[in-house]
Amino acid sequence: MNKYLLLIATLVFPFLSFGQKYQVNVIPKPKQVEILAGEFKFQANTKIFYHQSTYGKAVFLANLLRNATGYKFPMVVTDKAQSGINLLILNDSALAKEDYHLEITTSQVKIIAADTAGIFNGIQTFRQLLPVSIEKKSKIGAQWSVPAMQISDGPRFAWRGYMQDVSRTFYSVQVMKKYLDVMALYKLNVLHLHLTDDQGWRIELKKHPELTTKKTTVFADKHEEPAERSGFYTQEQLRDLIQYAAARNITIVPEIDVPGHCWPIILTHPELGVNKKRTPEHVFPFLASWSYWGYQFTPNPLDPTKEEVYTFLDDVFTEVAALFPSTYIHFGGDEVVHRLWESEPHVQAFMKEKGFKKVNELQAYFVNRICKIIKEKGKKPIGWNDILDGGTALSRETAIMSWLGDEATKQAASQQFYTVATPTDYLYFDITQDDRNDGTMSDLAYGNINSLKRVYSLNPTAGLSPEEEKYVLGLQANQWTAIPQEVKDMNVQNFPRLLAVAEVGWTAQADRSFDDFNHRLDAHYPRLDALRIDYFTKGGYITGTWDPGKLENDAKTVEWDVTSKVYANGRVTAGFFYTKGKSFLKIKQVELLENGRVISVDNHEGLADTYRGTHKPKTYLYRMKVDHYKAKAKYTLRAIVSGTKGTDSYGNLTFSQSPYMPFVATQKIP
Template identity: 60%
Template sequence: MKTLFSILILFIALPDYVCTQNAKTISIIPKPVSMTVGDGEFSITDKSVIYCDTEAQKVAKFLSSFLQKPTGYKIPIEVKKDTRNRKKGILLSISKKYNLPEEGYTLEVDNDRILICASDAGGLFNGTQSLRQLLPSDIESENTVRSAKWTVPAVSIQDKPYYKWRGYMKDVSRTFYSIDVIKKYMDAMALYKLNTLHFHLTDDQGWRIEIKKYPELTSKKTTTFSAKYNQPAERSGFYTQNQIKELVAYAVERNITIVPEIDVPGHVWPIILAHPELGVNDMRTPDYVVPFLTSWSYWGFQFTPNPLDPTKESVYTFLDNIFTEVAALFSGKYIHYGGDEVVHRLWESEEHVKEFMKEKGFTKVEQLQSYFVNRISKILLEKGKTPMGWNDILNDEENLSRDVAIMSWLGDVKSAVDKGFKTVATPSGYLYFDITQDDRNDGTMTDLAYGNINSIKRIYNYDPRASLGEKEKDLVLGIQANMWSAIAIEVKDMNVQNFPRLLALSEIAWKPLADRNLQDFYSRLENHYPRLDRMRIDYFRKGGYITGKWSPADLSTDYKPLEWDITKKVYANGRAIAGFYYTNGQNFMDIRKVQLLEDGRVISEDIHQGLADKQRDTSLPKTYLYNLQVDTYNPNAKYTLRAEVAGKGGTDSYGNFTFNLSPYKPFTVIEPK
């Protein structure tokens, strides 16, 4: 008991981070609350054994399985009652007697043993992820690394999270991703102790979850983009209920809760296609789902032109049936129902809606939305779930049930917590990872409609609790980053948007602002790039996809070819985007043809009239982007990009040429340094 008592006293009394000089070589992210580094190291060998108590068996099995692939060792597990008191081995123990915080843990390493203790399974799992980061980066390899030495430095760590909700949102409606991609993301989330995957399953671009009562929701026209949009087949589809169960089980093993989102009453185009009688008007065009960027050409904006009709009882019966199935599939506490970006004028323009509002005594359309939200919330509460919606629904907060949790993307959390709502902070001004992280002209696939730059520094210095009173702080459930898949569609592009920003997210979710150090984080971050390399996860590098430049000396007012050697940028079979980003000068640049050459032979080309100009609006075509592909990659060939260009009305034009190849098979190869 003396050792345990000492741990608890240390947990309470130590400043936020304690370390010796040797700790500079240890780069755990998120940084532990306290850590001391001792002498010596523990070696994991083919003779190692994991000892655990009964409560720790699941985590022990996970750890043994994880270690087997890179080490080649099948590490046995022995269940013992006195695990914590053993002198040798890898020891895992869970007990309420330890009185450790929720998801907190202690990790002790010396020459003879590794001891991880926690009061719950989540804390024990978090301890194993710190152990994972103490091992060489080769531990992330998919194949056995025979030459590696699997040593763990002697340390003493006491750790606990700042926020309970440490989340990441994956939008699988605008672009569908396979369960293998989702699993890979959960692997990365687990490594960095992120514990909530917000699963945006439905939107105007597709319904992505099987509902057995309504199979028409996953018909071809509600899940598959038309061939005329030239979208790869893997961007369409849906998850069967068995696949959802598989993902939920995979998440639970990794201390992750999946929060499903069924977005209503706006963003419901697939519902309207399958059940037009549930819409508020007669709008039915087009009779299939379309890619996000095509929405404007049909509707004049990106929002559903036919939201659900809040006056119809059939709408609530329909949604009740859907949420019955959703609630049974997901084991977590929360179900997200969206509620954002409803075009209220589409309700207000209907006579039957006006009459309904009059009958209910509603004087403004926001009251009608609250009526809808409260009806849906009641449905979810009756199923034992806590309802959650985007903070758009706060426009009529006085009529909104406090049983609803809020996800704050517009502005900050203050408008929600001041009114007594529990909330998750996910502001677009800091934590939208589809927004540029460095340079708006670097060719990375970002939503350039936003003017802000969500850099590592900006993210790292964000804390939604910083300006709140103590009572309001308690209402902040946590923090989450969102990745919308409208622009960054390819998995490689999505990875570049998410990493390393996801690591910054993990640290600000784990530590309060007062206990962070940006320069120290940058230093530790450098040691995580090799780890991401082993995981075959691409990440952002300064300069983005900039491969070359043009200047007045390169141009004529007559078309002429410009060429760039892109051999180092072609490294696998895949789809590629060549971009021409005007940066300054009196003249734009016309483009009429772009070709990809392999040893002087054209292997792909895109012929269309383009203009390298200032246009960055999401809703307008970016004609300065050209699509190419590599189908028979030759590692010994020279690859060249040739573009036929001309100065428009003059040659005073400067810009960046960008080139980005996304492998057909994600997570198999990364772009060379």
């Protein structure tokens, strides 16, 4: 079937008839599905019957159904199944945590589970069985029905996570709530919030208000960053977000990254640093690190020899532990530049006093001190797998987030540490997913491609013994927002790859097939469209090309029609990605025109060459904006270009617009 016909069909029918069999396109794939005869039809008087403990889930379901159907769906508390929609708690040893059983007949819908998490998972499956138009916020005139079937289901892993870096780029509570909504739809149940890093401190602490002053939360004016990329969450906002997540079966795990990646602490408490490096006296975007420091890592980590460091961090983790109900608190522990410790005489004296032969032992000392602090708050510590280096005395209550190397998960599990698999070369979603020259905002310093198929191919327990497998909590995708800063760019990096993560975390390895997943995925693009979520498509942001025929030996003006790429008020990024030829491309000026009139200009001089790193400016990228979008206007990109060594040059012109208001319009659905 033609892909686009399939997408249109799924707007009305989330399952298609092949012969006499329904294709159930649920993601993640359920354990068991049995199609029955008939269908359940919604009526104006259909009721939702719920066990008293599932009231919140019943409200969620009722709100989901009411908008598009126009029906009232009155809610009735009961312990017995009746004609209508039923949410039933059953004390059954066959139902593990988060398991559910969904039974749809001509007269009833029953979602049965041993806990409210299972009920909620069943609701999400039921939601996916409904037409995509159920996501509408206004009434749709239609007959609503679901085929009769039975589904028995439950997760493979308890930790099915997504990490959002809100330090390098800050995102509003509204953006994070949207992400929680979509995570819930696909049964992802852990949101790891990377709240602090060199680029900003994003959590209010009552005892230390200095950590959320302008110099620690707002990018310096010279960097001309949009205002919404700076800021912090108040404790009230975080409580609201935590409650919102909990209602969707999602736990928020906070991360306070120490002893490296903590420039905001150094700015406000320079006495806690290991040396005297204290410039610049403000936070700044990640890509500016090289211009300030000569490399990306903190030049002044916390001093592990000072007791006042641990007193300060005790204050920090006291408030964090009181705010977040999660079992775990993440303390980072990664990418500490050890030579900055080793070069200090007082640190060398401390190591000698403690009998430390290697700096790794000093790191282990710091890690153990932090783990003790966190455990004293009634929480379990978790850190990046850097903390295993030299940490033979590390408490086994400390969990490991395994990101470095193919053997990281096994390294942790073989030592009986509980671990979350999050390997860079599968699950770092700031990494390119298809073509390094397609203009998507990915970190091109990485040479690998984390394609959808590669993500799906991950087996978090591969190579582990049955005993080691017991220590794998699950898996997690990570979105580092140094480069994909715009919400649209972040979405394109995350989707549909997050759906693959959801299935890897939920569905048994033996029951997974990429071809089958990819087939079911076609039915989910319309749902992402309905939710106004951009996602990756082949070709990325490629809008045009250049070749020798477009160039001359001297500077020449070249134009590309970008009308189809402009659809709202928003920021624009145009890119010139050299792909081959004897000559690179020089760019002198780039203009965006509306009906032949210039509306935005970026006049810096750039070079399209082979450079794809992060340690110097990407001059081949141009920034513009549209402030007064006209739906029927023609939009043109115009550039003055020339070859560096003649006209033998080829490349891609990429163009992407990011609306000022996220999740309102997408390129596909303006």
